[in-house]
Amino acid sequence: MRALTFSEYGPASILDVVDVPEPHAGAGRIRVAVQASGVTPSDCSLRMGRFRDMMPLRLPHVLGVDAAGVVDEVGPGVTGVRPGDAAFGIVDLAVLGGANAEYAVLAAWAPKPDELSWEQAGGAAANVETATRVLDRLKISTGTTLLIEGAAGGVGTVAIQLAAARGATVIGTASARNHEFLAGLGAIPTTYGPGLGERVTALAPDGVDVVMDCAGSGSLPDLVDLTGSPDRVVTVADLNAAKYGVHLSGSMGPGADRQAVEGLAAAAALAQQGSFTVPIAAAFTLENAVAAHQLSETGHARGKIVLTL
Numbered sequence: 001m002r003a004l005t006f007s008e009y010g011p012a013s014i015l016d017v018v019d020v021p022e023p024h025a026g027a028g029r030i031r032v033a034v035q036a037s038g039v040t041p042s043d044c045s046l047r048m049g050r051f052r053d054m055m056p057l058r059l060p061h062v063l064g065v066d067a068a069g070v071v072d073e074v075g076p077g078v079t080g081v082r083p084g085d086a087a088f089g090i091v092d093l094a095v096l097g098g099a100n101a102e103y104a105v106l107a108a109w110a111p112k113p114d115e116l117s118w119e120q121a122g123g124a125a126a127n128v129e130t131a132t133r134v135l136d137r138l139k140i141s142t143g144t145t146l147l148i149e150g151a152a153g154g155v156g157t158v159a160i161q162l163a164a165a166r167g168a169t170v171i172g173t174a175s176a177r178n179h180e181f182l183a184g185l186g187a188i189p190t191t192y193g194p195g196l197g198e199r200v201t202a203l204a205p206d207g208v209d210v211v212m213d214c215a216g217s218g219s220l221p222d223l224v225d226l227t228g229s230p231d232r233v234v235t236v237a238d239l240n241a242a243k244y245g246v247h248l249s250g251s252m253g254p255g256a257d258r259q260a261v262e263g264l265a266a267a268a269a270l271a272q273q274g275s276f277t278v279p280i281a282a283a284f285t286l287e288n289a290v291a292a293h294q295l296s297e298t299g300h301a302r303g304k305i306v307l308t309l
Contacts (some may be wrong), residue, residue: 004289005061028077031105035070035118041237043293064100065091089107092107108260113272115277118308128260128267131155146163146171146211153215159212164186165266171203185279208226210227210233211233215238233247281304
């Protein structure tokens with residue numbers, strides 16, 4: 001099968017689409033013929049070698065953690081899904097790849113709702129998993145006021161909608177050109193950068209309860225000051241989190257697949273109700289993945305970047 005790989009760490013130009021052996025669905029897994037799959041900032045970081053000491057990879061490595069497609073293999077022990085079904089989900093996150101290919105094995109999935117296009121479903125699952133994990137840790141519920149730093153990206157746009165569905169008030173930071181976009185997703189927009197505390201206080205005089213940092217822009221000290229405690233801040237993007245006593249949320253751990261399945265099912269149900277969508281920043285063919293990675297590296301993509309097959 002064709003797959004997006006890299007054989008050495010480096011810039012986007014090292015990416016290559018090559019033929020690799022097809023994966024097959026083992027116990028508790030399904031395989032899909034991929035229609036679309038996502039590109040995440042973590043994919044770029046893996047390719048650049050930023051995590052090579054923490055998460056050594058066997059090279060060549062097939063990139064991509066989320067995909068949508070038509071089920072064509074069902075592994076032992078799997079019920080409720082059969083070949084021919086449309087599904088979206090994530091790969092085994094301990095492997096950290098395999099979705100940017102003609103076939104992908106999913107470890108957590110949900111039926112693809114008709115309300116999401118293949119591109120939207122293909123780029124949904126990793127962001128849903130991340131957002132659900134963080135919102136659960138922050139105990140987001142009715143009455144919570146949540147600040148999302150870097151709200152216009154793939155994770156932020158999903159987190160806004162999932163938090164709003166739980167009854168939270170969401171304030172999201174982004175550049176001014178994205179404020180109307182954030183408001184359309186259900187957030188109260190404001191600008192990031194110096195003076196954030198004053199701007200947030202004007203919008204939420206009673207303060208914010210918790211913060212989700214999707215930007216990794218070095219603002220953690222200010223975000224901790226806003227809430228009064230590092231325990232009320234979770235980042236998915238700042239590797240210096242421990243320096244400030246902030247939790248850096250990762251996707252692996254006990255119960256990860258179960259939590260992901262629950263999050264995906266909740267997002268699919270919201271989509272069917274017309275309360276959830278996946279903004280697409282851009283869609284590229286698999287063969288144009290270099291351009292997709294280059295766009296991701298700018299940090300200015302509004303929504304999710306996807307690859308189509």
